[in-house]
Amino acid sequence: MALLSKKDANLILDPLADNNPITIQVLGICSALAITAELKASIVMAVSVLFVMGVGNVVISLMRNIIPSKIRIIVQLVVVATLVIIVDQVLKAFAYELSKTLSVFVGLIITNCIIMGRFEAFALANGTWRSFLDGIGNAAGYGVILVIIGFFRELLGSGTLLGYKVLGDPIAKTGLYAIGYENNGFMLLSPMALIVVGLIIWVQRSRNKALIEEN
Amino acid sequence: MSLKNNLHNLKEKYKGKKMAPAFNAIHTFLYAPNETTHSGSHVRVVDDLKRTMNTVIMALVPVLIFGIFNAGYQHYAAVDAANGVIRQASLFGNFLTWDNFIMGAWTVLPLVIVSYVVGLAVEFLFAVIKGHEVEEGYLVTGMLVPLIVPVDTPLWMLAVAVVFGVVIGKEVFGGTGMNILNPALTIRAFLFFAYPTWMSGDKVWVHQAVERAGGPDAISGETVLGFLAQGKSTEMSYSVADMFFGFIPGSVGETSTILILLGGLFLIYSKIASWRIMVSAVVGALVMGLIFNVVVDAGVITETSKFYELMNFTFWQHLLVGGLAFGIVYMATDPVTGAQTNKGKWYYGFFIGFISVLIRVFNPAYPEGVFLAILLMNVFAPTIDHYVIRGNVNKRLKRAKNATILPSDGQGKSEELKAETV
Numbered sequence: 178m179a180l181l182s183k184k185d186a187n188l189i190l191d192p193l194a195d196n197n198p199i200t201i202q203v204l205g206i207c208s209a210l211a212i213t214a215e216l217k218a219s220i221v222m223a224v225s226v227l228f229v230m231g232v233g234n235v236v237i238s239l240m241r242n243i244i245p246s247k248i249r250i251i252v253q254l255v256v257v258a259t260l261v262i263i264v265d266q267v268l269k270a271f272a273y274e275l276s277k278t279l280s281v282f283v284g285l286i287i288t289n290c291i292i293m294g295r296f297e298a299f300a301l302a303n304g305t306w307r308s309f310l311d312g313i314g315n316a317a318g319y320g321v322i323l324v325i326i327g328f329f330r331e332l333l334g335s336g337t338l339l340g341y342k343v344l345g346d347p348i349a350k351t352g353l354y355a356i357g358y359e360n361n362g363f364m365l366l367s368p369m370a371l372i373v374v375g376l377i378i379w380v381q382r383s384r385n386k387a388l389i390e391e392n
Numbered sequence: 393m394s395l396k397n398n399l400h401n402l403k404e405k406y407k408g409k410k411m412a413p414a415f416n417a418i419h420t421f422l423y424a425p426n427e428t429t430h431s432g433s434h435v436r437v438v439d440d441l442k443r444t445m446n447t448v449i450m451a452l453v454p455v456l457i458f459g460i461f462n463a464g465y466q467h468y469a470a471v472d473a474a475n476g477v478i479r480q481a482s483l484f485g486n487f488l489t490w491d492n493f494i495m496g497a498w499t500v501l502p503l504v505i506v507s508y509v510v511g512l513a514v515e516f517l518f519a520v521i522k523g524h525e526v527e528e529g530y531l532v533t534g535m536l537v538p539l540i541v542p543v544d545t546p547l548w549m550l551a552v553a554v555v556f557g558v559v560i561g562k563e564v565f566g567g568t569g570m571n572i573l574n575p576a577l578t579i580r581a582f583l584f585f586a587y588p589t590w591m592s593g594d595k596v597w598v599h600q601a602v603e604r605a606g607g608p609d610a611i612s613g614e615t616v617l618g619f620l621a622q623g624k625s626t627e628m629s630y631s632v633a634d635m636f637f638g639f640i641p642g643s644v645g646e647t648s649t650i651l652i653l654l655g656g657l658f659l660i661y662s663k664i665a666s667w668r669i670m671v672s673a674v675v676g677a678l679v680m681g682l683i684f685n686v687v688v689d690a691g692v693i694t695e696t697s698k699f700y701e702l703m704n705f706t707f708w709q710h711l712l713v714g715g716l717a718f719g720i721v722y723m724a725t726d727p728v729t730g731a732q733t734n735k736g737k738w739y740y741g742f743f744i745g746f747i748s749v750l751i752r753v754f755n756p757a758y759p760e761g762v763f764l765a766i767l768l769m770n771v772f773a774p775t776i777d778h779y780v781i782r783g784n785v786n787k788r789l790k791r792a793k794n795a796t797i798l799p800s801d802g803q804g805k806s807e808e809l810k811a812e813t814v
Binding site for chain 1: 546548549552560564582585586587588589590
């Protein structure tokens with residue numbers, strides 16, 4: 178890749194797989210469980226976090242030399258809160274229904290451990306470009322898992338994808354429902370999301386044994 | 393050469409191959425392996441895991457047979473009721489009939505077969521992947537599962553639930569003996585949360601009630617608890633004897649309290665199941681039921697409350713209806729997921745009974761809670777054991793601290809101290 182050096186490219190690629198914030202670092206689980214019952218909400222959440230993390234990491238990185246270290250958490254909170262409010266207002270303005278579905282969880286992006294973690298661990302110590310890549314990479318790693326969970330939960334729980342009835346109509350009994358298939362209501366409950374995350378972790382670690390921790 | 397020797401020889405051939413665990417499972421199921429110790433000063437007993445499991449299955453067979461008859465009986469009784477004829481159950485008159493048996497076997501045996509085939513397939517698969525021997529854990533689970541689901545549970549749902557229960561409930565923790573939750577109840581809980589319309593209501597307990605719903609020949613059968621939860625106990629035609637003998641609608645194997653009682657006595661006699669858990673669970677259920685009765689008698693809850701009839705239900709009759717007896721005898725006593733210490737078993741059992749009746753009365757969606765109570769206590773069992781053991785350690789530490797050292801001639805002092813504290 179000519180655009181990015183190998184080191185920079187890894188900033189984006191690592192969090193997507195072998196250093197995934199959700200499945201490896203087990204951060205940001207709460208929102209991954211709460212809003213993934215629909216694929217659409219998962220995608221919007223993923224994009225919101227992508228925006229907040231990308232911009233947030235750049236801002237923090239730019240200010241990294243002038244933030245007194247004693248108040249750095251507060252400064253980080255102010256930055257992330259500002260960005261989250263922008264996201265929230267945009268959603269309310271252009272996608273009101275969706276913002277009601279996501280409800281408090283947009284606001285709770287502020288407390289998403291991944292964001293604060295990347296601010297602390299990366300943006301405070303690295304240049305702007307690399308911080309931006311790191312933010313994008315981690316948000317994408319988070320988003321990928323969210324979309325996978327959202328895909329399975331919506332498909333198996335409601336029989337739809339992005340609202341389209343891909344498995345047929347459960348009331349008119351068409352498609353799969355004609356032969357007796359039924360939606361799995363458990364998929365719509367948060368415990369099942371946790372189990373899906375667990376299954377993803379399981380699959381990932383059995384494909385790459387190096388990820389299995391010693392205990 | 394006999395089949396036995398043939399198998400012994402074949403085993404050598406399969407050794408180290410990928411299929412070895414699957415082969416060994418069949419081999420050891422049929423015969424005792426030939427590498428067991430035949431002489432020398434070893435303790436040789438036959439009650440290994442496989443025999444233990446088989447003993448429980450033996451205790452379950454009468455319940456299964458009764459369940460088959462009852463499935464048929466409830467169907468015909470519901471058809472009669474739809475035509476305005478209220479049946480009086482009599483064991484030899486209209487219960488143990490060929491019609492009931494054939495109808496029941498036709499609905500119940502597919503559940504048993506699906507449960508075993510799917511569950512054992514998952515077990516074999518995991519054994520082959522992990523390269524260890526097939527464990528016998530599923531033998532009992534496979535028998536319990538068809539007994540705790542409604543008769544008309546669609547077979548594919550059961551298959552999905554069995555896969556989920558065996559993989560998530562057991563294999564991810566490391567297989568038989570390592571599981572935190574009872575796999576059979578995990579399967580039941582999965583069905584309950586995934587397909588609630590097939591697990592509750594007045595249509596699922598009677599064969600064909602779902603497919604006939606809305607038609608001219610519609611039938612239904614509400615459970616005793618269902619009647620109570622809706623405040624319609626006056627419409628109910630079941631006597632206490634019906635509840636005790638099991639001529640009532642319910643999950644396949646849970647209705648007959650007397651056969652479950654006999655099975656429980658058999659398990660206690662053969663020392664497979666813990667009598668402490670059973671007794672304390674019964675006590676727990678009675679205490680909770682009694683508390684509700686007292687609350688009603690004191691006039692705190694009036695007839696306008698939607699909990700009135702369930703709370704007013706005579707306390708000991710809670711043991712006769714729903715899955716409480718079945719859960720206490722066959723599920724709560726699971727040696728893997730239950731409490732291990734004797735004192736812990738008392739607490740564990742008591743809370744199972746106590747919480748079962750509590751959930752049963754207050755659960756707004758579904759008037760039963762035995763499986764939830766047992767799963768909850770499964771999770772708490774290690775905690776109970778931890779505190780029982782800590783308590784014992786503290787008691788003995790205290791005794792050691794307070795031990796008086798009797799004055800004597802120097803030498804024997806430490807010996808006496810030891811005698812005091814142990």
